[in-house]
Amino acid sequence: MHEVGIMESALALVQRHADERGASCVHRVVLRVGALSGVDPDSLRFAFEVVARGTRAEGATLVLDLVPTLVYCSSCRCEFAGDRGAIFTCPQCGDLCGEIRSGRELELSRIEMS
Amino acid sequence: MCVDCGCGKSVPFGVKVLSVLAPGLLRSSAPAPASAAAVDAGVMTVVPAPLTPLTVQVHTSLLAKNDDAAGRNRAQFVQRGMLALNLVSSPGAGKTTLLSRTVDEFGREHRCAVVVGDLETDNDARRLHRPHVPVAQITTGSACHLDADMVARGVGALDLTGVRVMFIENVGNLVCPASFDLGEAVRVVLLSATEGEDKPLKYPPIFKSAHVVLLTKIDVAEVLGFDCRAAIENIRRVAPQATLIPLSSRSGEGMAVWYDYLRQRLLPR
Ligand SMILES: Nc1nc2c(ncn2[C@@H]2O[C@H](COP(=O)(O)OP(=O)(O)OP(=O)(O)O)[C@@H](O)[C@H]2O)c(=O)[nH]1
Numbered sequence: 001m002h003e004v005g006i007m008e009s010a011l012a013l014v015q016r017h018a019d020e021r022g023a024s025c026v027h028r029v030v031l032r033v034g035a036l037s038g039v040d041p042d043s044l045r046f047a048f049e050v051v052a053r054g055t056r057a058e059g060a061t062l063v064l065d066l067v068p069t070l071v072y073c074s075s076c077r078c079e080f081a082g083d084r085g086a087i088f089t090c091p092q093c094g095d096l097c098g099e100i101r102s103g104r105e106l107e108l109s110r111i112e113m114s
Numbered sequence: 115m116c117v118d119c120g121c122g123k124s125v126p127f128g129v130k131v132l133s134v135l136a137p138g139l140l141r142s143s144a145p146a147p148a149s150a151a152a153v154d155a156g157v158m159t160v161v162p163a164p165l166t167p168l169t170v171q172v173h174t175s176l177l178a179k180n181d182d183a184a185g186r187n188r189a190q191f192v193q194r195g196m197l198a199l200n201l202v203s204s205p206g207a208g209k210t211t212l213l214s215r216t217v218d219e220f221g222r223e224h225r226c227a228v229v230v231g232d233l234e235t236d237n238d239a240r241r242l243h244r245p246h247v248p249v250a251q252i253t254t255g256s257a258c259h260l261d262a263d264m265v266a267r268g269v270g271a272l273d274l275t276g277v278r279v280m281f282i283e284n285v286g287n288l289v290c291p292a293s294f295d296l297g298e299a300v301r302v303v304l305l306s307a308t309e310g311e312d313k314p315l316k317y318p319p320i321f322k323s324a325h326v327v328l329l330t331k332i333d334v335a336e337v338l339g340f341d342c343r344a345a346i347e348n349i350r351r352v353a354p355q356a357t358l359i360p361l362s363s364r365s366g367e368g369m370a371v372w373y374d375y376l377r378q379r380l381l382p383r
Pocket residue numbers: 203204205206207208209210211212238285286287330331332333334361362363364365
C-alpha cells in the first residue's frame with residue numbers, strides 16, 4: 001500500500017500550489033498514472049480520501065488520467081501500444097519487446113482551485 | 115460554504131453567505147456581477163460572486179523526492195566503483211539464502227556489502243553477517259518497500275573500503291518496490307519454484323523493470339510439480355529485456371552463471 005505515501009506527496013504539492021496562489025479551496029486534482037506505474041487506481045482513490053481529509057482538498061474530485069503503455073521494437077524501430085496484458089508483441093514483426101517508452105508515469109498534472 | 119463547488123467547506127473571506135444558490139448556477143462560467151441579489155423565500159440576500167476557478171498545469175513526478183535521492187545514490191555508487199543491485203521478490207523467494215551463498219563464494223573473490231530491508235527484525239542481517247562482509251539492516255516499520263533515502267542511510271553506516279558489489283535486499287513484495295528506484299545499476303527479480311508459474315503475468319510492472327530474473331529453488335521444482343519450462347516461457351514473454359538465470363542456492367546449480375553475470379557487470383577499478 002505505497003499509494004498512501006504517493007498521495008501524500010501529491011497533496012503536499014497541491015497544498016504548495018494552493019498556498020502560492022492564495023487558494024482556499026481545491027476542486028479538482030488530476031494525476032497521470034501509467035499502466036505500468038505499479039500503483040493501483042482504486043488504492044489511489046482510497047488514499048486520496050484519507051489523506052485529503054481536513055485539508056483544502058477534502059471533497060475535491062480526483063481524476064486519474066491513465067497513460068497507455070508505449071513499447072519500442074528495436075528490429076522495426078517503431079513504437080506500438082502495449083495492450084492491457086503483460087506481453088508486448090510487435091504488430092509488424094512479431095518480436096517480443098521489453099523497451100518501455102511510456103507507461104511508467106506517475107505525475108501531478110493539473111489542479112483546479114479557487 | 116465554498117461558493118465554487120458547494121463542497122460545504124467554510125471559506126475564509128469576509129462575505130457572509132445568507133443563502134445557497136443551486137450548484138449549477140454557482141458553477142456557471144459566465145462572469146457574474148460582483149454582488150448578486152437573490153430572492154430566497156421572499157428575503158433579499160447577498161451572494162458573493164463566484165471566484166474564478168484557478169487552473170494550474172504542472173508536470174511534477176510524485177516520486178521526484180525519491181528519484182532525486184536515487185540519483186545521489188547512483189552517483190555515489192559509480193564514483194566508488196561499486197556495482198549496486200536491488201533484489202526484489204515475494205516474501206521468502208530466497209533472497210537472503212542466495213546472498214548468503216553469494217557472499218561466501220563470489221564474495222571471496224570480490225568484496226561485497228549488503229543492505230537488507232525488512233518490516234521488522236534484524237534476522238536477515240544476522241544470517242548474512244560474515245567477518246568479510248559489511249551488512250546493514252534497515253527496518254522499515256510499516257513501509258512495504260525500501261526507498262532511496264533508507265538505502266542512503268544504510269549504505270552510509272557501512273565501511274565501504276574495497277567494496278566492489280553492493281547488494282540491496284528489498285522488502286519481500288512484488289508490487290511496491292517497482293515504483294522506487296534505489297539508485298541501483300541492476301534490478302534483480304526472483305521467482306521461486308514454490309510460487310505460481312504465471313506470476314510474471316500477474317505482476318508485469320516489476321518483471322518488466324528487471325535487468326535479471328532469477329528462477330530460484332529449482333532443486334525442489336520437480337517434487338513440487340513446478341513446471342520450470344512454463345515459468346521460463348512466461349518470464350521470457352513478460353520480461354524479454356531481462357537476463358534469465360535458473361538456479362538453486364541449495365544445490366548450487368546455476369550459481370556459476372550468476373557469478374559470471376556479476377563479474378561481467380563489475381565496474382572498472
Ligand atoms: N529448497 C530450497 N529452499 C530454499 C532455497 N533458497 C531459499 N530456500 C528456503 O526458502 C526459505 C526462505 O528463504 P529466504 O532466503 O529467507 O527468503 P527471502 O526472500 O530472503 O525472504 P524474506 O526476506 O522474508 O522476503 C528458507 O526456508 C530457505 O531455506 C533453494 O534454493 N532451495
